[in-house]
Amino acid sequence: MPEDNxxxxxxxxxxxxxxxxxxxxxxxxxxxxxxxxxxxxxxxGRTTSIGVSGKPLTFNSMSLANLMWGPQRFFWNxxxxxxxxxxxxxxxxxxxxxxxxxxxxxxxxxADTSYRKLFEAAYGKxxxxxxxxxxxxxxxxxxxxxxxxxxxxxxxLTLDPQEELGRKLFMAHPDVKVSLRGxxxxxxxxxxxxxxxxxxxxxxxxxxxxxxxxxxxGLQAVTGNPAHRGLFKVPSLRNIALSAPYMHDGRFNTLExxxxxxxxxxxxxxxxxxxxxxxxxxxxxxxxxISLHLTAAxxxxxxxxxxxxxxxxxxxxxxFSDPFARK
Amino acid sequence: xxPMRKVVLLMLVxxxxxxxxxVAGWQxxxxxxxxxxxxxxxxxxxxxxxxxxxxxxxxxxxxxRFKVRDFQFFLSxxxxxxxxxxxxxxxxxxxxxxxxEEPAFAIVLHDVPCRSYERIEFGxxxxxxxxxxxxxRGDLDPNSRMAWTWEVGYKFVLFEGMLLCGNAxxxxxxxxxxxxxxxxxxxxxxxxxxxxxxxxLDFRVDILRLFQGATTVDMRALPSVKFDRADAALLGxxxxxxxxxxxxxxx
Numbered sequence: 031m032p033e034d035n036x037x038x039x040x041x042x043x044x045x046x047x048x049x050x051x052x053x054x055x056x057x058x059x060x061x062x063x064x065x066x067x068x069x070x071x072x073x074x075g076r077t078t079s080i081g082v083s084g085k086p087l088t089f090n091s092m093s094l095a096n097l098m099w100g101p102q103r104f105f106w107n108x109x110x111x112x113x114x115x116x117x118x119x120x121x122x123x124x125x126x127x128x129x130x131x132x133x134x135x136x137x138x139x140x141a142d143t144s145y146r147k148l149f150e151a152a153y154g155k156x157x158x159x160x161x162x163x164x165x166x167x168x169x170x171x172x173x174x175x176x177x178x179x180x181x182x183x184x185x186x187l188t189l190d191p192q193e194e195l196g197r198k199l200f201m202a203h204p205d206v207k208v209s210l211r212g213x214x215x216x217x218x219x220x221x222x223x224x225x226x227x228x229x230x231x232x233x234x235x236x237x238x239x240x241x242x243x244x245x246x247x248g249l250q251a252v253t254g255n256p257a258h259r260g261l262f263k264v265p266s267l268r269n270i271a272l273s274a275p276y277m278h279d280g281r282f283n284t285l286e287x288x289x290x291x292x293x294x295x296x297x298x299x300x301x302x303x304x305x306x307x308x309x310x311x312x313x314x315x316x317x318x319x320i321s322l323h324l325t326a327a328x329x330x331x332x333x334x335x336x337x338x339x340x341x342x343x344x345x346x347x348x349x350f351s352d353p354f355a356r357k
Numbered sequence: 358x359x360p361m362r363k364v365v366l367l368m369l370v371x372x373x374x375x376x377x378x379x380v381a382g383w384q385x386x387x388x389x390x391x392x393x394x395x396x397x398x399x400x401x402x403x404x405x406x407x408x409x410x411x412x413x414x415x416x417x418x419x420x421x422r423f424k425v426r427d428f429q430f431f432l433s434x435x436x437x438x439x440x441x442x443x444x445x446x447x448x449x450x451x452x453x454x455x456x457x458e459e460p461a462f463a464i465v466l467h468d469v470p471c472r473s474y475e476r477i478e479f480g481x482x483x484x485x486x487x488x489x490x491x492x493x494r495g496d497l498d499p500n501s502r503m504a505w506t507w508e509v510g511y512k513f514v515l516f517e518g519m520l521l522c523g524n525a526x527x528x529x530x531x532x533x534x535x536x537x538x539x540x541x542x543x544x545x546x547x548x549x550x551x552x553x554x555x556x557x558l559d560f561r562v563d564i565l566r567l568f569q570g571a572t573t574v575d576m577r578a579l580p581s582v583k584f585d586r587a588d589a590a591l592l593g594x595x596x597x598x599x600x601x602x603x604x605x606x607x608x
Contacts, residue, residue, distance in 0.1 A: 205584045220500035304528035
């Protein structure tokens with residue numbers, strides 16, 4: 031939590047209004063909620079998002095849940111160091127909200143009595159920095175913590191046998207030597223958060239989507255480190271069953287496709303993690319081809335576990351919903 | 358001598374005496390003040406400083422050369438022991454990691470009482486109590502890459518890399534944990550080692566010792582160590598010797 035943006039009720043209320051405010055965009059039709067829809071866990075269901083220009087963007091809309099935990103760098107390639115810095119980027123991007131003059135936006139909001147009052151209560155002045163602070167404050171309150179998995183972690187329920195098998199596979203790196211089968215998910219998706227880890231750049235990974243020739247810059251664009259080429263942010267898997275399509279470019283439409291990718295579709299490259307190359311439920315010596323060698327039943331079990339991450343309260347919570355919607 | 362002159366002279370003598378006392382007192386006071394002591398850990402592979410992501414190191418027990426992509430370990434429960442008492446760092450769990458950005462990893466110990474310490478002690482790994490807990494203390498984080506699961510505990514030492522042998526490349530994954538491999542290390546200190554200002558101790562961390570010690574490991578034959586207790590114990594015995602104190606005059 032930044033020291034200059036404490037989480038206050040007033041800031042969050044203002045942030046909520048701004049999040050759903052289409053007047054933030056140049057054509058008055060696109061708000062943050064255009065690409066971050068609550069019932070889809072604040073994603074948009076598209077391969078890549080579409081803003082004011084109508085041109086598909088390069089990246090898939092990221093879910094906005096539990097942003098105070100996990101990697102504290104934002105965007106798929108981690109180019110924003112704070113949430114406050116992040117929110118101003120789509121606001122000004124020519125294809126997203128195209129607000130090329132933040133001064134004009136400030137003046138526009140200042141002409142609105144209701145916003146004048148909201149800003150007065152939250153921050154005093156209407157400025158672009160305070161617009162960013164308010165949006166970030168609202169986004170920090172988007173906490174998902176009542177999925178079946180959360181209830182399981184709190185000891186309130188037991189998962190059914192298929193979900194429990196899926197959980198065990200999710201949480202295990204396979205080790206043939208001790209007959210431990212695993213799907214290796216936890217090596218990137220941490221056990222409680224299901225997001226990447228927060229330390230340094232640990233929450234960024236090359237998950238084998240592209241071969242060497244097609245590897246995108248990813249995190250390397252931010253750090254300049256060649257070892258970071260093709261690394262993208264490991265997202266939280268909270269509400270993953272609601273947030274298709276998947277991956278930074280939305281290339282997979284279903285969780286089945288995602289599981290098939292990790293099981294047998296990994297493409298090798300110089301920055302691919304040895305943990306992915308080495309993970310094999312048949313024993314690494316069996317074949318040179320990278321594969322987890324999961325069974326169909328195991329893949330189905332992991333998908334059943336992923337469904338336990340759906341939090342109905344999160345996608346229906348009134349405090350997160352559109353304040354302008356007719357009741 | 359006139360009485361006035363006597364008084365002035367007396368005052369001057371007194372002032373000089375007081376100043377001398379003050380300086381001596383200040384020096385004594387300074388010497389008794391708690392220290393800030395920085396421990397620096399310098400990564401090596403054998404005699405060479407560690408260079409990440411370069412296939413430049415010989416497989417200690419067989420053919421091929423290897424590269425290091427990630428190397429990190431937990432260093433826990435730091436204590437400085439003297440005849441008159443010990444300094445014990447609280448919540449002393451440090452993830453020592455070498456990301457190639459700094460030449461050494463630094464741990465700063467605050468408010469270390471000024472004593473004549475005979476040795477420094479610390480653990481490699483995580484003690485059994487903390488290893489069974491999901492509480493975040495120090496750098497312990499159950500959502501970090503060093504956590505297996507809360508049922509298994511933490512990886513104590515993590516090495517990930519690649520072995521190249523001819524045209525073949527094999528991933529190297531050494532994740533060593535389990536309570537029985539927690540190692541308490543003790544290193545003797547010379548009196549003058551803490552006398553530098555600012556106070557510092559420098560340690561050599563030789564990654565090669567993980568594979569070369571009580572048992573020499575052929576990375577081709579044993580490219581990964583994870584949950585097999587015997588394999589983990591083998592590396593656990595080796596890593597007990599990987600950290601040594603650097604003597605400035607020799608290193």
